[in-house]
Amino acid sequence: MDDLLLLVHRMPYPPNKGDKIRSWHLLKHLAQRYRVHLATFVDDEDDWQHVPAVQAVCASSHFAALSPRGARLRSLGAVLRNRSLSFDYYRDAGMRRWVDSTMRQHGIGRIVVFSSPMAQYAEAWPQARRIVDFCDVDSDKWRQYAERKPWPASAVFGYEASRLLRYERHIAATCDAALFVSAPEAELFCRLAPDSAARTGWFSNGVDTAYFAPGRYDNPYAAGDKALVFCGAMDYWPNVDAVQWFASEVLPALRARDPQLRFVIVGARPAPEVQALAAQPGITVTGTVPDVRPYVAHAALSVAPLRVARGIQNKVLEAMAMAKAVLVTPQALEGIDAEAGRELLLAEDAQQWIAAALAALAGPPAVLDALGQAARARVEAAYSWDARLAPLDRMIETPAAHGGAAASALWTPA
Helix, strand or coil, rough: CCEEEEEEEECCCCCCCHHHHHHHHHHHHHCEEEEEEEEEEEHHHHHHHHHHHHHHCEEEEEEEEHHHHHHHHHHHHHHHHCCHHHHHHCHHHHHHHHHHHHHHCCCCCEEECHHHHHHHCCCCCCEEEEEEEECHHHHHHHHHHHHCCCCCHHHHHHHHHHHHHHHHHHHHHHHHHHEECCHHHHHHHHHHHHHHHHHHCCCCCCCCCCCCCCCCCCCCCCCCCCEEEEEEECCCCCHHHHHHHHHHHHHHHHHHCCCCCEEEEECCCCCCHHHCCCCCCCCCEEEECCCCHHHHCCEEEECCCCCCCCCHHHHHHHHHHHCCCEEEEEHHHHCCCEEEECEECCCCCCCHHHHHHHHHHCCCCCHHHHHHHHHHHHHHHHHCHHHHHHHHHHHHCCCCHHHCCCHHCCCCCC
């Protein structure tokens, strides 16, 4: 096997944690084909227990401790250098020394980067084949934050949007392929960085359908509760915004019709704004749970009321894989190949959400069951990880910059 360097911004484990699913399956896929040398950050104390599981997949590995609070303070120095806050957030001298030593020691000729700020560690090795999985157009996410937040947060987010886009464009112009999580994300980046369009493509997330499957799970809800469940990292601002909007604009009208309805917010590290929602009637905030599947399996409906979203929402695919009816916004549906009305439910504003939820919950159970079964069939047919990751193999061995591949050749089938 040849050697390959993999750079990941957050340790890619546990494998069913929303923001680590893609990176974990990427690591496993690459480890079947290469001797993988992994460099990653650990920003959650609970994740140190998982180091042996990740080391077992790798030829060598480096885990750098990252304090989110300290990193945020350090990133403010980027303003003095007119560069991206995200760049300095993940800037670490020890990480750079390990990468440079590993590259020299093993003569590594292939680098895969997961998340744009990690590309800084690959820049010193232009002779290597460098593939960057941006996942999302993060700069556009910061732009959306700036539009929704009051000053001075809007000014900070606007600064980061412009500086990160500049760095994203630089990375795409100097690497061999720039990959994203969906066709809309890739198309957006092509508009923002047209000079790199020939090197820009995408591969979608998959789903572990053996793990996320209908089955017998203990019911975590109180007797009589009809749960509307939302799953996600609850310190992530788009998720915070989503549950706040649902709690204020949708849930009261639903509970006025059916007081047994309960909005259950499942996810680690709930922000103070999320924790405060638990004081409202009909809302439960769980915090970290050992397994999200029982909460999805026994919910009346899975909801994804995201108003700001980039890329593909794993929470939607996972609920679909569990044959659960899912109600989503257009933003949460972006990049997912599913038919509204047959495989999931779609609503945009508050009134549409209220009407769609009430109709679904008041209808015959067989209707929601059929929706869930159709959703499961869609995921099984279209979202296996092996199929989704296959285009990456081609890019690693035949980089677009050297091979002249057109953007369309990088894109996975719908």
